[in-house]
Amino acid sequence: MKSSYNILNLIFILLGGLVLLFIIAPLLGMVINTSSAEIIETTKDTEVQKSIWLTLSISFVSTLVFAIAAIPLSYLLARKDFLGKGLVLGIINLPVVIPHSAAGIAILGFISRDSVIGKIAESLGLTLVGNPTGIAVAMAFVSVPFLLNAARDGFAAVPERLEKAALNLGASPTRVFFRISLPLAARSIFSGLILMFARGMSEFGAVVIVAYHPMTTPVLIYERFGAFGLSYARPVSVVFILVCLVFFIALRLMAKEKQK
Amino acid sequence: MLEIKHISKKYKDFHLNDISFSVKGGDYFVLLGESGAGKSLILEIIAGLVAPDNGEVTMNGKNITNDKIQKRGIGLVFQDYAVFPHLTVKANIAFPLKSRGLNKHEINEKVSELAKKMSIDHLLERRPNTLSGGELQRVALARTLALEPDCLLLDEPLASLDVQLRDDLRSLLRQINNEGITIVHITHDFEEAVALADKVGIIHNGKIIQEASPKEVFHNPKSKFIANFAGIKNFYKAEIKLGETIILDKKVEIVNVSGKTQCSGFVMFRSEDVVVSGRKTESSICNNYQGRVIEMIPTKHGIELIVDAGIIVSALITQQSSDKMSLAKDSSVWISIKASAIRFIESS
Numbered sequence: 271m272k273s274s275y276n277i278l279n280l281i282f283i284l285l286g287g288l289v290l291l292f293i294i295a296p297l298l299g300m301v302i303n304t305s306s307a308e309i310i311e312t313t314k315d316t317e318v319q320k321s322i323w324l325t326l327s328i329s330f331v332s333t334l335v336f337a338i339a340a341i342p343l344s345y346l347l348a349r350k351d352f353l354g355k356g357l358v359l360g361i362i363n364l365p366v367v368i369p370h371s372a373a374g375i376a377i378l379g380f381i382s383r384d385s386v387i388g389k390i391a392e393s394l395g396l397t398l399v400g401n402p403t404g405i406a407v408a409m410a411f412v413s414v415p416f417l418l419n420a421a422r423d424g425f426a427a428v429p430e431r432l433e434k435a436a437l438n439l440g441a442s443p444t445r446v447f448f449r450i451s452l453p454l455a456a457r458s459i460f461s462g463l464i465l466m467f468a469r470g471m472s473e474f475g476a477v478v479i480v481a482y483h484p485m486t487t488p489v490l491i492y493e494r495f496g497a498f499g500l501s502y503a504r505p506v507s508v509v510f511i512l513v514c515l516v517f518f519i520a521l522r523l524m525a526k527e528k529q530k
Numbered sequence: 531m532l533e534i535k536h537i538s539k540k541y542k543d544f545h546l547n548d549i550s551f552s553v554k555g556g557d558y559f560v561l562l563g564e565s566g567a568g569k570s571l572i573l574e575i576i577a578g579l580v581a582p583d584n585g586e587v588t589m590n591g592k593n594i595t596n597d598k599i600q601k602r603g604i605g606l607v608f609q610d611y612a613v614f615p616h617l618t619v620k621a622n623i624a625f626p627l628k629s630r631g632l633n634k635h636e637i638n639e640k641v642s643e644l645a646k647k648m649s650i651d652h653l654l655e656r657r658p659n660t661l662s663g664g665e666l667q668r669v670a671l672a673r674t675l676a677l678e679p680d681c682l683l684l685d686e687p688l689a690s691l692d693v694q695l696r697d698d699l700r701s702l703l704r705q706i707n708n709e710g711i712t713i714v715h716i717t718h719d720f721e722e723a724v725a726l727a728d729k730v731g732i733i734h735n736g737k738i739i740q741e742a743s744p745k746e747v748f749h750n751p752k753s754k755f756i757a758n759f760a761g762i763k764n765f766y767k768a769e770i771k772l773g774e775t776i777i778l779d780k781k782v783e784i785v786n787v788s789g790k791t792q793c794s795g796f797v798m799f800r801s802e803d804v805v806v807s808g809r810k811t812e813s814s815i816c817n818n819y820q821g822r823v824i825e826m827i828p829t830k831h832g833i834e835l836i837v838d839a840g841i842i843v844s845a846l847i848t849q850q851s852s853d854k855m856s857l858a859k860d861s862s863v864w865i866s867i868k869a870s871a872i873r874f875i876e877s878s
Binding site for chain 1: 604610673
């Protein structure tokens with residue numbers, strides 16, 4: 271019995287190791303194949319610098335802005351039962367399953383100059399297509415399900431009794447939300463924000479259709495690859511991945527700190 | 531005065547049926563019933579956490595059935611305390627004070643006053659996950675009292691505390707009640723009810739079946755269920771026709787010394803008043819029955835014998851008596867019940 275268990279364990283470890291290798295090997299290969307001189311040179315490239323800054327800032331702002339509406343929706347989905355709730359749950363997960371290039375086409379139609387929203391934006395002197403705002407919309411479209419789902423799980427895990435106890439102690443529903451529900455779900459919400467931010471900044475398919483310019487880093491990598499080939503695209507990729515990793519790890523650590 | 535009038539609430543597998551009772555201002559009312567009898571649901575309806583299907587809740591004459599939870603002025607201490615885990619003890623107690631719009635100075639003063647009263651003033655900076663059950667209970671009480679409620683609802687407040695803490699908390703609850711706060715306390719423990727209540731309501735299968743002082747419930751239980759609650763095991767439906775006998779559960783006759791005729795009700799006697807012997811003895815006792823021991827249950831006072839003598843009778847004897855008579859399961863015994871120990875309660 272024991273030996274068969276050990277063999278099973280061994281097989282699982284082996285298979286697991288293959289999956290890990292599958293993720294790590296291409297990334298590691300790319301880093302190894304890029305000299306440090308190339309990396310340093312790339313970090314000095316103002317076009318690269320600008321695009322990384324643009325990507326991070328747009329994803330950050332888009333995450334925060336959409337969170338204002340997404341968090342209350344998550345709360346409703348966690349707490350209330352209503353007609354068509356299943357449909358709403360399906361809808362919020364749609365962006366995960368549809369091809370992102372198709373999502374880009376849909377968004378483009380939605381915000382182009384001919385659309386109602388495009389016209390309203392234009393009358394306010396704003397062009398959405400080929401503009402950071404358009405990029406933010408595209409990023410949010412594909413990444414908001416991550417926040418919605420994480421926040422919904424977080425709110426659902428808050429015991430309803432505590433909310434009721436707070437109401438019984440004379441607090442208004444608004445105070446209950448901000449003092450009880452939100453702080454108790456904060457860890458999940460924060461994880462959701464990290465995922466949304468990370469997913470947004472790495473988005474290519476939807477963004478490239480809505481705005482080729484200004485160029486976000488994933489688009490820049492694609493452009494360098496198309497125009498100059500693999501060896502030109504690789505250093506930018508390495509630098510961007512490193513930046514993403516630094517942010518991702520830092521935010522994860524912050525989330526852990528909150529947990530304590 | 532808190533009044534519950536004809537409250538009903540139906541769920542798929544349970545329903546509260548026409549619950550009515552009233553609690554005078556300043557009274558200590560204990561709602562006694564088994565787990566799952568619907569006690570907690572009644573508290574939640576009074577507090578406004580659950581809306582009833584029918585009926586109304588009034589407080590000092592005002593109908594509050596549809597009032598918002600936060601506007602009722604009724605404090606509820608949950609069985610699991612529901613202390614906010616992300617806030618310190620101090621912030622927990624201050625929570626209702628902030629809702630009431632007190633300033634920082636007033637809040638600090640009130641928090642330390644309540645903490646002192648509940649003997650938790652040394653815990654104010656602690657987090658709930660570092661506290662014991664008894665401490666959490668006091669935090670929950672202090673927090674609810676900070677609301678200065680007209681009425682305090684307590685959901686099994688002593689259930690998960692050990693004996694020493696129970697005694698302490700009992701006297702604390704009495705003290706709170708003596709200060710004029712009306713208390714509705716639910717429990718499944720009769721002793722707790724006797725120790726604290728001015729009035730007891732007994733709930734069974736979603737219905738209030740008796741509402742009286744603890745003394746009256748104890749001496750005049752309205753059903754076998756209540757008698758069992760009060761620790762009386764021998765409780766039978768009784769019928770008196772013309773003669774000198776009372777018929778128990780339509781099976782066994784005992785001597786009628788109640789002086790009543792042609793009526794029905796209940797007969798009860800304590801297990802301690804049943805005399806057990808190996809064979810029939812000549813004595814002044816008129817009620818003698820032969821039976822068979824069907825169960826022997828060790829208790830802290832000796833052994834409880836369950837005897838089938840046509841009716842099931844519980845008798846309490848000492849270990850020595852049991853040894854002397856070499857009693858075992860299925861032993862044949864005679865039981866005798868003194869007529870003066872038997873109480874007949876006429877049903878209303």
